[in-house]
Amino acid sequence: MTAPMIELRQISKRFVWRLDLASRLANLLGAGIRERAVHAVNHVDLGIAEGEVVGLVGESGCGKSTLGRIVAGIMDASEGEIRFRGKALSAMTEEERRDYKLAVQMIFQDPYASLNPRMRVEDIIGEAPVAHGLIRRSEMGEYVEKLMQQVGLDPRYRRRYPHQFSGGQRQRIGVARALAVQPRFIVCDEAVAALDVSIQAQVLNLFMDLREQLGLTYLFISHNLAVVEHISDRVVIMYLGRVVESAPTEELFAAPNHPYTKALLAEAPKLVAERRDYTPIKGEIPSPLDPPTGCHFHPRCPFAMARCKTEAPPLREIAPGRMSACHLNEMATV
């Protein structure tokens, strides 16, 4: 097997709420206020091969967007190592690091907030490649037109501003901007979540076409299982900062292993006209400020045992290419 294009090793991200002056003064008087930390991403290992589409699924607060931002180089990890084409980021020279950041681009959820409203479309798309010396300024117009055509926008509109476009068109502008620096890897963070169903289909088709034409690799972050099932080769499920399951798409949807994955699949609305009379899983997603001990899912898990409360299950291989973090798997093999 070839080495993965991007490899995350034991990546963690903590957001710490630092004590301000007033709290520190209060502490001098014995108030005992402590720093609070959110462990948004907790020792995640993830390898993505060249040309692969990995779907990253989880509910709000599970750390999927934070992980996406770390991969895209927008945010630094608190711990752990990222390797790009076999080389650790920390060992890279300034120039190699710049190449990495250009090779990895991101497409955001909100096509309204992610485009500068005061810039014309041609500047939004053309600015970065000119700044990075990929093209000369004199070539910008032609370059932008080519990109707009590629993502299905009418090049005649290149002098317009973002507010003159619909949501679906704006998302295409975001795609063109990401493609402008000739990336190899694209992180899509809920890139179709804000779009109407018929427009969502158009943008998903665009992603699949681009993958074919340019051989792109994607990390596709979404809470929508149907979208992820459709587009991904492999699916990774996260819950409260940890990866709980990772498997090839067909296998995951045919036979989910982790109880959380099973619950997610059972509850995702499907386009089937039949009454579903299951009992939904209980409870809410716990606060990441104060996650449960042991396995994070144990308070909601129908199969929780005493051990789950104290010991976090490690992510282990349960079949070739399939990983799951659940104590039940060990019971089965013993």
Added chain:
Amino acid sequence: MTIPTLQVEDLETHFPTRDGIVRAVDGVSFDVAEGEILGLVGESGSGKSITGFSILGLIDPPGRIAGGRVLFKGEDITSASPERMRSLRGSRIAMIFQDPMMTLNPVLRVDTQMIETVQAHEKVSEAAARARAVETLKAVGIAAPEERLLAYPHQLSGGMRQRIAIATALLHSPDLIIADEPTTALDVTIQGQILYEMRKLCRDTGTALIWITHDLSVVAGLADRIMVMYAGKIVETGPVATVIERPQHPYTRGLIGSVPGVLPRGKRLFQIPGMTPAPLNLPPGCRFKTRCSRADTLCDTLPELVELHPNHSVRCHHPHDARPLTPTESAA
């Protein structure tokens, strides 16, 4: 024969703008029977939410109901006095919004708000009102309701807030609930819980429910009947199984084909070309014709909503046959 809980007849809601009149709801008629769940489906700008607001008389001026009637248990409420509407809203007809913070006041505790709602329509003691609040919170699946009543909205999660908004709507056991995308902002597991509880409540209490959504797959497992709107008009309506499995309007078929999960993985999704027409610039005749592969000169005149099969009506000159949607066909 019993009167349906809600009858909407030829409803028209208009918004005058500088550039002309926007006909957001344009001649919409439908009934909802007691205990029935109607899924009202459409994309942004289809008029689905405005239909809901119009029923409750919540259209802000200069927008107005320009024509048609809304009958609630036989009573015309489009011409009802503001006092009459106020006594109906919140007690007999309730609304649940997409954002629970539209319902909840951020500076008041949950108990203050719920008790106020009870006492606004009924003369009961505070203790009795509190007891009823606890009961309804339990009914929507909130654990430890007494404690939750003492919280402020910002101390609760999004799913919990939406449950409280739903419980508030249920306080007077209304005859009709209009729910406008109430689970769109929620996580999948929380959405599953709420759908489950709403369905149970409607079955148990005979409350009629209109569930407004852009997501066909949400109402597929919830509704009894589905009504699809496009650019202010109903284009197809029928029992849920018929509309999902044998849609006859090209727009409904396209919409279902666009949903990932119907086709095999990795196949191109069916895409409806173009986008929803601007409300001020609707094409004459059939409003879908500019995006439709079946359109011809006949479509320059507006088709009527015709009952092709019992209870299944379609607004199209060239409806598809009533055969199941196959993956290969929808991909074509």
